[in-house]
Structure formats: structure tokens, C-alpha cells
Amino acid sequence: MSLGSAFAIYFVIWWVTLFAVLPFGVRTQGESGSVVPGAPASAPAAMKVGKIALRNTVVATIVFGFVYWLLVYSGLSITDLDLPDVSVD
Numbered sequence: 001m002s003l004g005s006a007f008a009i010y011f012v013i014w015w016v017t018l019f020a021v022l023p024f025g026v027r028t029q030g031e032s033g034s035v036v037p038g039a040p041a042s043a044p045a046a047m048k049v050g051k052i053a054l055r056n057t058v059v060a061t062i063v064f065g066f067v068y069w070l071l072v073y074s075g076l077s078i079t080d081l082d083l084p085d086v087s088v089d
Helices: 003-021 049-073
Strands: none
Touching: 003 049
């Protein structure tokens, strides 16, 4: 796997895992008891962007490590998958 491919795959994994990691540890305004007028009670009370980015980077690195192992060291390839024939007549 080239460095460019590895970076592109990591970039995609980072953004996908961001949406999975984003709600972890978020305290809502309703839970904190101080709802800002005009905001829903389910809005976050305080966003800790740096903490979320660091947590996401750790999760994305673990997922990327597994994907890298799968693509480089496991010996599996796309031809090993039993995919349906989707040819157009």
C-alpha cells in the first residue's frame, strides 16, 4: 500500500469514526440545567473539540491498524469475496 493510499484510507476512517465518537461523554444543556433561550434542551452544554478530536484519532488509528493488517498482511484481496455478478446486458 502506498503512502498516499494509506493517508486517504486513514482520512476516510477518521471522518467516519468521528460521527460514532462525537456523542460520547456529551452533557446536554437540559442535563446541566442551563438551557440557553432559543436552543433545544438536547444541545450540548460545552463542546470539548480537542478532547473529541484526540479520542477520535485514537479510535481511528486502531481501526486503521486493523484495515492495514487486513489489506497488507492477511493475504485477503477483493477477489476472495463472493460478490454477485452485476454485469449489464
